[in-house]
Amino acid sequence: MTQNDKNSRSAYHQAYEVIRDRILNGDMPGGTKIVEEKLAAELGFSRTPIRESLRQLSNEGLIVNKKVVKPTEKDLRNLFQVRILLEGFSAKSAATYLPEEDLNCLSKCIEIGRKGTAEEIMDANERFHEVIVQSSGNSLMIETIDRMKSTIYLFRKTVVLYNRPRLIDEHEEIYEAIKARDGEKAKQLMEDHLKEDLDFCLHILRSER
């Protein structure tokens, strides 16, 4: 995501994307042992670029100890705790700095959230948060959240697939607060929103056991 993708991507980058997608799609479920040579054979590259991609995936937390990550409830809480801090701040920034144009984008996301297909909804929800985070104007913050994205995705799928009630309504409330340029309210609503997300995820996780 951070990578600047040229037309003919390097083997390393291709490998990275394929493996990442496999993990995110559940083709390589949590706990799967990662073996360099096996992946190299499967993807048709040598071990060298595979290794690099694995290091990258480890850095994003998708691979831990040569195994596909299997995030625990604790991980989920930790993740949301950090998101609450960073995205709460971002929401406040957005209230001050977000240009009209991006406001429209948020509004569009909400609209798709109400009418789109499951796939579209998921994308729109991700974009909603992305636009707000961008408004922080803090590249380090953006990168930090970016790094968490994969794991977030792993969970967000759950939230949308199970169709959490009120999710879009909450987005709309946040949007209204930003539009009204009420930073404190936007921040508070974002924090509440993420807490709701967390609770919902936890609930589903537990019922799946």
Next chain:
Amino acid sequence: MTQNDKNSRSAYHQAYEVIRDRILNGDMPGGTKIVEEKLAAELGFSRTPIRESLRQLSNEGLIVNKKVVKPTEKDLRNLFQVRILLEGFSAKSAATYLPEEDLNCLSKCIEIGRKGTAEEIMDANERFHEVIVQSSGNSLMIETIDRMKSTIYLFRKTVVLYNRPRLIDEHEEIYEAIKARDGEKAKQLMEDHLKEDLDFCLHILRSER
């Protein structure tokens, strides 16, 4: 830092440490072009482990575009913005959860901060923040700050070398608030403390131009 260092460290890990230290010590100042083969020859390894170490260093932000990072004023602001959020939260946690034992550790750090050598003071100050961050009990938060450490160090050296007035006093105030189990105050003091640090760094950066 996160790595579990065995007795005989791998070439990759050795290379990582050497290069990192060179950057932090100023032996490889910001802007220095990174050439794999050159480093390999210098350190006596092949390019393979060098490459891996470089990727790691890129991940920590010490290397950008095959060059040693030269952080801008904007980077400094961004860094401190994130620290304020994460360490502010940590300070609040510390007020609730920090055990007696760690309180003593903080107190010790303050003592060294008043009496130690420049080297000792720098270590003690780092430890002070580290103990507090640990108390968040959030491994993701800890790792995130860990990842920023190198860059923080690059700047903190400045702060200590120029001997910022009140630095230790502020630590002591934070310590007192934590000891009194006043979370909100601890958080506020930590935020103020970091803002002071930022201002001091900015001031020095500017006067050095």
Next chain:
DNA sequence: TTTTAAATTTTTGTATACATTTTAGTTATA
């Protein structure tokens, strides 16, 4: 002289080979 193009060198990306370490399996002994 400046600009453009060709050629050369440097640097990186990738594959492969080998040595070391880790893991799994097997046999032997208590």
Next chain:
DNA sequence: TATAACTAAAATGTATACAAAAATTTAAAA
């Protein structure tokens, strides 16, 4: 049967070779 010790296999870490790409230099033309 359980445990230890050994062996075999698999997997990783590292070095090296080579090809592709990028950067630099050199030469030629405007």
